[in-house]
Amino acid sequence: MDFTIPADIQAKLDALDAFIEKEIKPLENENDNIRFFDHRREHSRTDWDNDGQPNAEWEELLREMRRRADKAGHLRYALPKEVGGDGGSNLGMAIIREHLAKKGLGLHNDLQNESSIVGNFPFVHMLMGFASKEHKEQFLEPTITGKARVAFGLTEPAHGSDATWMETNAVRQGDDWIINGEKMWNTGLHHATHDMIYARTSGKPGDAKGITCFFVPTNSPGFKVEKFMWTFNMPTDHAHVTLRDVKVPHSSIFGEEGLGLQVAQTFxxxxxxxxxxxxxxxxxxxxxxxxxxxxxxxxxxxxxxxxxxxxxxxxxxxxxxxxxxxxxxxxxxxxxxxxxxxxxxxxxxxxxxxxxxxxxxxxxxxxxxxxxxxxxxxxxxxxxxxxxxxxxxxxxxxxxxxxxxxxxxxxxxxxxxxxxxxxx
Incomplete structure (x- = not known):
């Protein structure tokens, strides 16, 4: 048995260290950006007067970090080559994530936002595994570059781990679906144009089958963010959402009808x-x-x-x-x-x-x-x-x-x- 770090992964760690020193640390210290990481961090990151949502300057700094990481060839390390990645292994990602976290707080790896110079892209893997050609064109590359944001709506006020008992439902009417229900801890909604809403379309409570995932535009009539839930660690992008007779076309289904939990469990x-x-x-x-x-x-x-x-x-x-x-x-x-x-x-x-x-x-x-x-x-x-x-x-x-x-x-x-x- 060999417990040494493989040579290609070690070379990546060395390249990441050099990139952090050359590009990321100077950016972190530029124009008082260090306020997002020193004792002022929570206050600086949070727009307290906007329901506790992330500060716009903070999020722009994270976007700039990701742009530089992508340009340097690091951001997409774990993604398949067909979307510009290196096809990095799970072992490689585990070693890299540990290595970056061991450096402490910094712009190189701020896990509060799942923001890192080496990206973690569960939604991209969902798209590649289940999305239609149209949805891939609409969301795939824009999601990687940050030009698109899709939120994730599975948990409900009364249902978390017991997702198969969810009460949100969708009923088909011709070529459309009508969705009614509530979602809690609906992450990423402060900037999202679409929300992945999971709703029961068939079967009975407790059935794994019969739950369907829909891409729901957040500006749909009847789609309402009731409030953003303040948490132990601020800022927050976790919304409580209600859906009242929200209409979406059949083409908005993500994956197969009734098999939405397969999408949710991807990655x-x-x-x-x-x-x-x-x-x-x-x-x-x-x-x-x-x-x-x-x-x-x-x-x-x-x-x-x-x-x-x-x-x-x-x-x-x-x-x-x-x-x-x-x-x-x-x-x-x-x-x-x-x-x-x-x-x-x-x-x-x-x-x-x-x-x-x-x-x-x-x-x-x-x-x-x-x-x-x-x-x-x-x-x-x-x-x-x-x-x-x-x-x-x-x-x-x-x-x-x-x-x-x-x-x-x-x-x-x-x-x-x-x-x-x-x-x-």
Whole structure:
């Protein structure tokens, strides 16, 4: 077994480091752009008088970062060659995401917005797998370049993980569909021209089939953003939406009628493994910063790193970080080689442990740094507030653990048929 980083991935890391120093760091420090990353960050990023939505200057800075990254050939690394990408592997993306997150806060990799010099494009993969020719022409390249924005409307006020019980419905009338319902945490709606709305078109509550995805123009009569939900980490682009007799043509269906959840689950494993890798990277950043601080902070005439009360929690975290790092890389490597469902449980292990690691490391970094760690003059409170979200979204910890247990006991996955046969 060889645990060294493959030469092509290491070359990419070196190129990314050089690009950050040459292009991104100067931009980050230009015209007081650093206000989006220092102690003023949340205030600078948020338009408090516009329902807490992202500040226009902040979003323009992110767009400029992505333009430069695309021009340099980094942004599309993980996308297929047919859309200008490098066809980067899951292993490559896991190593890159960890590497960038380990650098700490910065314009190179601001995960609050899923903005990075190496892009993560789940919607592009959805389009490539399920969209009609017309929808690809309408959304594919504009989505990559940021000229188009499509929001994602699956979760409802009363339904999150239990999406098959959603109450939003669509009824066909001739060549049109009439949609009624509500969506919650409808991300990306502050700039979106279209929203991917999932609605039941057939079947009964609890059925996986019978849910259809529609591209709904956000200026449609009856489509209303009730409010943007303020969150632990601001700004917000998470809307509460109501749909009252919204009419869309049959051609607005994304994918196949009744099979919308297949669209929603596209790229699920890749997205989760990349989140886990970012958790490892940011966890290592918090550990590294804490160790350096502890070695230099003198209390009662000696560095606090001499105290076991400081040493042991960080030693525990470093051990956890090493274990999760190698589980993430092994699982990413297997994703490149096997059917995704064969390693779905491992992806869930990576995801919930990586997200938990990030939160625990940020919390310990605050404790190690004392009062300064609690202040906004250090990045740990921001890291905690952001990564705490991932223990709920993209499948909560409980859902991830449920998946692991399902594979372990044969309620799901490869052992299921053997379990059912044994029960006969």
């Amino acid at each position: 699920l494993h890749e997205n989760r493994i990349r989140q886990a890798a970012s958790g490892v990277g940011v966890g290592q950043y918090c550990i590294n910063e804490s160790v350096e601080y502890a070695n230099n902070r003198i209390v009662f005439g000696k560095p606090i790193s001499a105290n076991q009360a400081i040493q042991w929690p960080l030693a525990e975290l470093q051990t956890e970080c090493e274990m999760v790092r190698w589980l993430v890389r092994k699982t990413a490597w297997e994703l490149d080689r096997h059917n995704h469902m064969e390693v779905s449980d491992a992806v869930s292990m990576c995801n919930y442990r990586g997200n938990r690691l990030a939160c625990n490391a940020a919390d310990q970094a605050m404790q190690t740094h004392g009062g300064m760690g609690y202040s906004r003059h250090k990045p740990f409170e921001h890291i905690y507030r952001h990564h705490r979200r991932y223990r709920i979204t993209e499948g909560s910890e409980e859902i991830q653990i449920r998946k692991v247990a399902g594979y372990l006991f044969g309620f799901q996955g490869p052992k299921k048929q053997a379990r059912l046969k044994a029960a006969e």
